Amino acid sequence: MxxxxxxxxxxxxxxxxxxxxxxxxxxxxxxxxxxxxxxxxxxxxxxxxxxxxxxxxxxxxxxxxxxxxxxxxxxxxxxxxxxxxxxxxxxxxxxxxxxxxxxxxxxxxxxxxxxxxxxxxxxxxxxxxxxxxxxxxxxxxxxxxxxxxxxxxxxxxxxxxxxxxxxxxxxxxxxxxxxxxxxxxxxxxxxxxxxxxxxxxxxxxxxxxxxxxVDLEYFCPGSASQCPELVSQNKLVFSGAMDYWPNVEGAVWFARNVFPEIRKAVPDVVFCIAGRNPDNAVVALQKNPGIEVTGTVPDMRECLSDAAICVVPLQIARGIQNKVLEGMAMKKTVVATTGAATGLKAISGKEIVVVENKEEMATVIINLLADKDRCQRVGENARHYVEREHSxxxxxxxxxxxxxxxxxxxx
The missing domain is CATH 3.40.50.2000 (Glycogen Phosphorylase B;)
Known part of the structure; x- marks a missing residue:
């Protein structure tokens, strides 16, 4: 030094x-x-x-x-x-x-x-x-x-x-x-x-x-305790500070406009909103069937480990989203809106899945939940991508x- x-x-x-x-x-x-x-x-x-x-x-x-x-x-x-x-x-x-x-x-x-x-x-x-x-x-x-x-x-x-x-x-x-x-x-x-x-x-x-x-050693598959019975569930995780307005808006938008369509096709699907200080609008979402709001979690890696898919439904996003990189580092398929994927060189459909609207987001997630092998491939490609591009x-x-x-x- x-x-x-x-x-x-x-x-x-x-x-x-x-x-x-x-x-x-x-x-x-x-x-x-x-x-x-x-x-x-x-x-x-x-x-x-x-x-x-x-x-x-x-x-x-x-x-x-x-x-x-x-x-x-x-x-x-x-x-x-x-x-x-x-x-x-x-x-x-x-x-x-x-x-x-x-x-x-x-x-x-x-x-x-x-x-x-x-x-x-x-x-x-x-x-x-x-x-x-x-x-x-x-x-x-x-x-x-x-x-x-x-x-x-x-x-x-x-x-x-x-x-x-x-x-x-x-x-x-x-x-x-x-x-x-x-x-x-x-x-x-x-x-x-x-x-x-x-x-x-x-x-x-x-x-x-x-x-x-992204901290590739910290956010690494197997770095946190994992519940096999939860991973086998169709769990969607959206992580972040839930008192930050774009995250609040994104959680509400997904819960109202996308999640109901997914639930029709996949009745046991769960939408987990994980992050500190959830706004009242976010807390109210847990009244809906299949929606969980965790509040502050001691180790976000545990929530990510339990996810089948990480969703990033931001309607307003600036720069590069840490939550996207963290999900990718944990070998998870990340489904993100166009704004949430801004700044990334990742190839959509191979290393990340980028969607344009609520209908496409619902359809893509339903198809991914039905195709576990593809989910795994995209997650593995995502890890390789962040290792290559985001040290x-x-x-x-x-x-x-x-x-x-x-x-x-x-x-």
Whole structure:
């Protein structure tokens, strides 16, 4: 490991890797900590996550953090209506954390700064070291997805006040994302498709696609306890944080529009919705015959092991879905909507099954449940695909290339 200092700023604590953005930030941080002396600065928006600070400290050189309650988050968002900012920025900005970051920079000559997600860049822009020192350092940003486009999609799906709020955030956040791209030496997005979206609004010559990986040792067939009698059932599993609106929408859409048709053909089929903090709309689905809602599960691999098929019925999806990669790594056939499969090079029908609409999804799943051999073949091909294309270390090696090269005189 090098003694060179890297500052990693995240909008949420990058541990544990138990949900979308935290999976990516964790693996990025893990990789950097294996090669550099890393200091982490992070907001914590869930008080329960404070208990993980000691485990995070064991991974890196040191950790600075600030805790923010949900109520304060809402107040900060409301305040943005007066300030004219996108609400994302003040929600995740803390003056006390800024002071700790600047105090650290007073005495440390960092090799590079990596900001994870757009709101983390504010700690660079507002730093008292920005003009004199930081602009001479290698500045890296991982936007992951084009969040302004996500808010635009949300606006299209809603009506009334929420439509206005989401539309405003899309409008306000886009120039902020473009400022990051213009200022930072390199900005990452999770896929070529996300780069194409950003290219519609401005230059992307300093933007690169940095794909998601999957922990191939952790998500491996046989890595979790398995119930043979459950695997033999016709169980469909949809996994994810079930307080996240696209997951909620996807679960409800599948339960209402697809699952009843499958159940007519396969009466013993089960739809298992597995994930933390299920929204009331998700909890209500378990009143329907054949639908299970697990809530938080200690080990998602057990749910995936028990699945005949993993379904990913997202109607709104940005970037590469971890739940898709995890299901594929567990040798499961994944049936996904077109949006949920975005960013993957997997061949539909061979390594994944991608569907266009509710009728096709129902038909495909019915046929797969009746053809266990094909299900097994697709699952095995899926595992080979992620082994070939989605190794975290293979993707994250790009960070070392940039950091070791440093900032050129032309930048």
């Amino acid at each position: 090098s003694n060179e200092d890297v500052l990693f700023i995240a909008h949420r604590i990058p541990y544990p890797p138990n949900k979308g953005d935290k999976i990516r930030s964790y693996h990025m941080l893990r990789y950097l900590a294996e090669h550099y002396r890393v200091t982490v600065a992070s907001m914590i928006d869930d008080a329960e996550d404070v208990k993980y600070i000691d485990e995070l400290k064991a991974m890196v050189h040191q950790v600075f953090y600030a805790v923010r309650s949900p109520l304060t988050m809402k107040l900060k968002a409301a305040g943005s209506l007066l300030s004219g900012e996108p609400f994302t920025v003040p929600c995740f900005y803390s003056k006390s954390l800024q002071q700790e970051i600047d105090g650290y920079l007073d005495g440390n000559d960092v090799k590079a700064i990596l900001c994870f997600c757009s709101s983390s860049a504010e700690y660079v822009f507002r730093s008292r070291h920005y003009q004199k020192t930081l602009r001479k350092k290698l500045l890296l940003a991982d936007l992951v997805d084009v969040d302004s486009e996500k808010w635009r999609q949300y606006a299209d799906k809603h009506a009334g006040p929420m439509k206005w709020i989401y539309r405003r955030e899309a409008t306000k956040l886009l120039p902020y994302e473009q400022r990051i791209i213009d200022t930072f030496d390199r900005t990452f997005l999770v896929s070529e498709e996300e780069m194409e979206v950003m290219a519609q609004y401005g230059p992307v010559d300093k933007v690169e696609a940095l794909s998601n990986g 975290w270390d293979a993707h994250l090696g790009r960070l070392s290339e940039l950091i070791d090269a440093g900032k050129s005189a032309d930048d």
